[in-house]
Amino acid sequence: MSEPESRGAARMENPSELKGRGAAWTEERSDEGRRRRRASRRRAENTAPWRRAAIRAREGGRGPGGERASRAVSWLREAALLPVLAVLIVVGALLNSHFLTVSNITGIGQQISALGVVVVGESLILLIGGMDLSLEATYGLAPMVAAWLLVPVAAFGDGLLLNPFLGIGILLAVGVAVGFVNGLLIVKGRLNGFIVTLGMTILLAGIQDGIVKGQSPFNLPSAFSYLGAANIGAVPVSLIVAALIFIAAGLFLRYHRAGRAIYAIGGNREAARAAGIKVDRVRIGVYVTGSVLAAIGGLMEAGRVSSVTSSQGYGEGIIFAVFAAAVIGGVSLQGGRGNMVGAASGVVLLGVVQNILDLENAPNYWIDAIDGAVILLALILARVIGGEASAE
Numbered sequence: 001m002s003e004p005e006s007r008g009a010a011r012m013e014n015p016s017e018l019k020g021r022g023a024a025w026t027e028e029r030s031d032e033g034r035r036r037r038r039a040s041r042r043r044a045e046n047t048a049p050w051r052r053a054a055i056r057a058r059e060g061g062r063g064p065g066g067e068r069a070s071r072a073v074s075w076l077r078e079a080a081l082l083p084v085l086a087v088l089i090v091v092g093a094l095l096n097s098h099f100l101t102v103s104n105i106t107g108i109g110q111q112i113s114a115l116g117v118v119v120v121g122e123s124l125i126l127l128i129g130g131m132d133l134s135l136e137a138t139y140g141l142a143p144m145v146a147a148w149l150l151v152p153v154a155a156f157g158d159g160l161l162l163n164p165f166l167g168i169g170i171l172l173a174v175g176v177a178v179g180f181v182n183g184l185l186i187v188k189g190r191l192n193g194f195i196v197t198l199g200m201t202i203l204l205a206g207i208q209d210g211i212v213k214g215q216s217p218f219n220l221p222s223a224f225s226y227l228g229a230a231n232i233g234a235v236p237v238s239l240i241v242a243a244l245i246f247i248a249a250g251l252f253l254r255y256h257r258a259g260r261a262i263y264a265i266g267g268n269r270e271a272a273r274a275a276g277i278k279v280d281r282v283r284i285g286v287y288v289t290g291s292v293l294a295a296i297g298g299l300m301e302a303g304r305v306s307s308v309t310s311s312q313g314y315g316e317g318i319i320f321a322v323f324a325a326a327v328i329g330g331v332s333l334q335g336g337r338g339n340m341v342g343a344a345s346g347v348v349l350l351g352v353v354q355n356i357l358d359l360e361n362a363p364n365y366w367i368d369a370i371d372g373a374v375i376l377l378a379l380i381l382a383r384v385i386g387g388e389a390s391a392e
Helices: 001-011 015-047 047-059 064-078 081-094 101-125 133-148 164-188 193-210 222-229 237-255 257-267 269-274 279-305 318-328 338-359 364-386
Strands: none
Touching: 081 338, 081 364, 101 133, 101 193, 101 237, 101 257, 101 279, 101 318, 101 338, 133 164, 133 193, 133 222, 133 279, 133 318, 164 222, 164 279, 193 364, 222 237, 222 279, 237 269, 237 279, 237 338, 257 269, 257 279, 269 279, 318 338, 318 364, 338 364
16 A cells, blocks of 8 residues: 555544544634633723722832822822912912902802813713714703793793703703714714714704794793702802712712723723623713713703803803813823813813903903913923823
8 A cells, every 4th residue: 555545544544533633623722712812801901990000009019008109199190280279269369359259159160060060071971082072062952942942932932831841851852862873973883073073063053043043042940940040058059960960970980880991991992892891882871971961061051141042052162161171180082091080170270260360350352362371381280290191
């Protein structure tokens, strides 16, 4: 028998050997796949906040001292704007004796409450690595639709005279609808978030202006305007609600599994997906939450001024203040980094600056320039105090 024939006969004579080799090869590939999946999960966990503390502790030392040092650095970054705020408060007190009065402080709180609620929504979207320019249009359209359905024709409404609580429900529904559409187009449609939300902004602003023909509905029901106009003692209800929203969002991000998933998605989306996080569902949920918060902020503003102007939101350009407050508060435009303490500090800083300018009767044509200069200075100081992460 020739040599090739003998080899073939050997193979024919040992089928069990071939099966054994195939089983071993399959087992080896399976083990390799499991190792790769475990490595992907570890990488995803390393991007999440609950792992970062451990990583920082290992970098600074394995003992309790290294962990305490890492916590101190984290707290310093969260509070990077507080020294800047302290300086501004001192300057305001020196410039005007009325600055530190209770009425002025509560007035600042009422003015920044609506902006603060929108900043919470935008910060959540930034944390997942997204961006939503349409929050300012939702801030105007949601209360406009509700007010239009509530007030009589003489007050530039539709004349349906719906129940105020039904109007608030409609307002929230508008926020949900806008956020859901944005989320579907960006997450499922894989469209550019900047372009989508820019187009949505223009669309919503046109609807807001069109349904009232450029007019401003007024004579709002007291139940509808309560959130922005009422006080408990000397404290505005809007300020209390805004503070509670900031606290709830901060606790959610720090302690809830979905909150930690937001950080993981913003830090490394694919690693988060490999770790089993439902990335698309979380991202769409965040867009919906951001739009609902923008609608609530618009309700506060409508109650504060007792009307919904056709320029509320888009016409006022509040998105610039929203982004400024979030970014100088340390929320990264790249996603995965930031917190509600910093975002709240940014909101308060903008409110204090505006109040000082108002008390000093600064010329209107210089206010934008002064605001911009203060924002840049605050960003630089926050970078110096809080480190590189606070400036990204």
